[in-house]
Amino acid sequence: MVCTLHSGHFHQLHGKDSPILHPFTLVIGVVCFQIKYLQSSLALNFRSRLTKYVHDTYMDSKTYYKVSNLDSRIENADQ
DSSP: OGGGOOHHHHHHHHOTTOTTHHHHHHHHHHHHHHHHHHHHHHHHHHHHHHHHHHHHHHHGGGHHHIIIIIOTTOOOTTO
16 A cells, blocks of 8 residues: 555655654665566566466467367367
């Protein structure tokens, strides 16, 4: 929740000139950046692994060949 707060809302909640919060704003910024980076990294890794799995499964045992050449009901199976 802290990462999604806008600066205006943050200052309204905690006061604009609070001397205690200044050191923590840098820490919060770094933590939020790391969280967003890790989320995007995990999402990219998941999509890459899922694509590789689907591709390997589709090409395993020549499924594409069987679908496109042995079954005439399906046309343009590669699209």
